[in-house]
Amino acid sequence: MGSVIPMEGVNLSVEPKTTSGTTMILPKTEPVDEFTPESTNPNGMSFENRRDSGGVHSEYNRISELFRNAFGEKAGERREEDVVVGDYEDPDCRALVAVDNDDQVSDIVIARRKYEKRSSELVRVTDLKPEDETYFRDLIRRTRMLYDSLRIYISLEDENNQHLGPGRQTRARGDLKAAQMMREHGLWLNRDKRTVGAIPGVLVGDVFLYRMELCVVGLHGTPQAGIDYLPANQSSNGEPIATSVIASGGYEDDEDAGDVIIYTGQGGQDKHSRQIVHQKLEGGNLALERSMHYGVEVRVIRGFKYAGSSSGKVYVYDGLYRITESWFDVGRSGFGVYKYKLVRIENQPDMGSAVLRFAESLRDRPLEVRPMGYISLDISFRKENVPVFLYNDIDNDRDPACFDYLLKTLFPPYVYQHVGNGSGCECADGCGNNCFCAMKNGGHLAYDINGILLRGKPVVFECGPHCSCPPTCRNRVSQKGVRNRFEVFRSRETGWGVRSLDLILAGSFICEYTGVVLTQEQAQIFTMNGDSLIYPSNFAERWAEWGDLSQIDSNYVRPAYPSIPPLDFAMDVSRMRNLACYMSHSSSPNVLVQPVLYDHNNVSFPHLMLFAMENIPPLRELSIDYGMPDDSTAKLAICN
Incomplete structure (x- = not known):
């Protein structure tokens, strides 16, 4: 088996930089996959009222029943302040919950639940033998196959809801539900350690259709934020460390030349992705700066529209990059933004995004x-x-x-x-x-x-x-x-x-x-x-x-x-x-x-x-x- 090396080199005490000005700290988000009650169950049909049309639907209903029992919190037991629809800073505290209303039609909401926290231990996996690489690749393959199978089963919800009329026939969020079911059964990978560098079993060029699948395999641990990092309050030296980023052109000041990326930090945007205030050196922004300071590489996943995808978009793992520069600049909208120069590490397979093009x-x-x-x-x-x-x-x-x-x-x-x-x-x-x-x-x-x-x-x-x-x-x-x-x-x-x-x-x-x-x-x-x-x-x-x-x-x-x-x-x-x-x-x-x-x-x-x-x-x-x-x-x- 390969070596798992604790990241002891980052346990250095350095005072974080600060900047002044009005700030608004939000995750660097991907609006396509936003969690809303409508996106998780747009049809609004209760699990128990779906019509059983035979073996596959019976199988689906049985799985749905497991899903409903796992999240059996009722509307009467739910406090209003427990419902979360927008805050994605801590993705480890939410679940998809079926809630019955007066019309006997179930909605899916995002509610706070207690889950085992992601590990705060940073490690790097090295020296994998061929048999180790085969093992981890097969583990990733089987996990993704289970995810896809679940997602496809859950998509049958659309077919069961055809009788509701044209106005109710929108896409069910099977990607979210499948991920949540796997999480409830402890099937998400790479949760016991925070891996710096390559994830064993994930190859450069692997393509993912949904953000949640990145979380399931542990390639990128947050369902919305573009920067995945170990928070300062969990770090042994009180400083955040970034492990992966998603580059999808969501910020107007991003520049992507393939091997070199000018990556804009998070925060300061309104709900229409317009920069409205200055960014601040906190959260993911500080984590990228600290990763540069300690020489910690980050995984880069590119997201872009793709006609061959069932979701209309793909996320491609493009390998490891080093952060070589960071600076504070005035962006196109006239507000201050943090920028980071990411340079791809040499001797890696061709970028998957380049191969697709x-x-x-x-x-x-x-x-x-x-x-x-x-x-x-x-x-x-x-x-x-x-x-x-x-x-x-x-x-x-x-x-x-x-x-x-x-x-x-x-x-x-x-x-x-x-x-x-x-x-x-x-x-x-x-x-x-x-x-x-x-x-x-x-x-x-x-x-x-x-x-x-x-x-x-x-x-x-x-x-x-x-x-x-x-x-x-x-x-x-x-x-x-x-x-x-x-x-x-x-x-x-x-x-x-x-x-x-x-x-x-x-x-x-x-x-x-x-x-x-x-x-x-x-x-x-x-x-x-x-x-x-x-x-x-x-x-x-x-x-x-x-x-x-x-x-x-x-x-x-x-x-x-x-x-x-x-x-x-x-x-x-x-x-x-x-x-x-x-x-x-x-x-x-x-x-x-x-x-x-x-x-x-x-x-x-x-x-x-x-x-x-x-x-x-x-x-x-x-x-x-x-x-x-x-x-x-x-x-x-x-x-x-």
């Missing part, structure tokens, strides 16, 4: 941005909805261009023998949780209205060619093919690999793993001929991890229905394949394999559909857990 330019102008290295601008030859690039700037290998691109898996003809009229639903206007196909899934549909997989299952039934529902039906997701733009690329570490030029959201469909299906007898013959075969039974059942809420709900049971027999077939990819064949192996993957049926009902031969297990940033390599391949598969040798 680079990928965006690649999508539109690939040959202009990277004139060398492209072998093909579409190895699918327009079979996919979007082109699949082939890129190699390492050597002369052109192997992926030598295969026929296989859009969908080829099954033996007998697989389709029992497919016919009467095998599909009759939902002319689109499917709901009471339709025939939903019943085959256990009483509910597998996807939300955005096409996100709600929970991994042994098999998912989608609507097929004999269903009456339209092509826009929410139960037709994976059969529609690729939606993101991908690039098969040559890697020095993994041979051929796959990466996306788009941000892929957790739970989103990626592509099908295609091949020519063979029986075991056929597979033996093809193996003797030296052909490349894939055995689906070897894929690890990572689908069981997506939507696993056992840490939140003690009654959670791993899905066992609908069930399928063991996958007793092979797939030949020696002559025809698609982009999935080039995905690398990982024991901590970001892609799962989900069996899906839609064009036939033979459960012994499902399609192998790939879904994202986490938010995957552009240009990050996609990986699958191929399990423990035996000598007959040689999977890793096929593509790498």
Whole structure:
């Protein structure tokens, strides 16, 4: 295990500087994620009055009941002075509480609760061994996966509230509720120590869609303030120390040149983000100055609008910066502001925010941005909805261009023998949780209205060619093919690999793993001929991890229905394949394999559909857990 070093070097007694003038100290806030009763539960629908439409909604209602019981404070027991809607200086004292009013409609308010305080001990984690890095990365991955699963479940609140009318159909704050539930169960990370520097398991370039997720993993510990710091009253020497900042252009005097940031301190703004009074060297401002004095680096997270995000915004961890200068200046509005020069520490991976912008330019102008290295601008030859690039700037290998691109898996003809009229639903206007196909899934549909997989299952039934529902039906997701733009690329570490030029959201469909299906007898013959075969039974059942809420709900049971027999077939990819064949192996993957049926009902031969297990940033390599391949598969040798 790596070393955890107490930050003893900051225990120096230095008199803090002060300035005179009228001041207004407020956290450097992010108005997009402001906590209000309307943002946490805009629909105003009580948990207990939501309609149960089947298995997923029952699961959701059970979780909601846990949530309600955990925060069971009633309106009659609540004092008016306990309600907090604006003060974010101490994020450790608030909870989301369901409160019943006279109309039997529940609102969510921010109420003070007693929580275990964040640690006041500053530490730096160093000398992590490879196995330590793997452990912490997997811990972060599983925590984020639980957060996303919870958030997606809670978003079903919108669907349950459709009957309230158009005026009540606004976005539920599932991000806030999911974070609060995880906090109640002690699942927030990095609370026992205040880590200076890198957070183990969080990589430069990791993308977060919500501010609360930063708090859950411990990257930035405050839900609103742009400066996270150890307060003076908790510090061993009585001085605050900053640990992370969020740079999102919220202050008019901010300047961001990438490796160098001129960061404006906090305070002095009105509710419209206008500077109206002088800032003062207190709180986060003093913490940044003291971090500069002691040479303590800070984590920088950039927040900006991004069209590919479900929240409309992303937060990207861009690495460690040192504060090299601080000064008091007159800002654009004529009021005094504190400014800090942050310089990025060398020898770190590329900034995630820069990678997102680079990928965006690649999508539109690939040959202009990277004139060398492209072998093909579409190895699918327009079979996919979007082109699949082939890129190699390492050597002369052109192997992926030598295969026929296989859009969908080829099954033996007998697989389709029992497919016919009467095998599909009759939902002319689109499917709901009471339709025939939903019943085959256990009483509910597998996807939300955005096409996100709600929970991994042994098999998912989608609507097929004999269903009456339209092509826009929410139960037709994976059969529609690729939606993101991908690039098969040559890697020095993994041979051929796959990466996306788009941000892929957790739970989103990626592509099908295609091949020519063979029986075991056929597979033996093809193996003797030296052909490349894939055995689906070897894929690890990572689908069981997506939507696993056992840490939140003690009654959670791993899905066992609908069930399928063991996958007793092979797939030949020696002559025809698609982009999935080039995905690398990982024991901590970001892609799962989900069996899906839609064009036939033979459960012994499902399609192998790939879904994202986490938010995957552009240009990050996609990986699958191929399990423990035996000598007959040689999977890793096929593509790498």
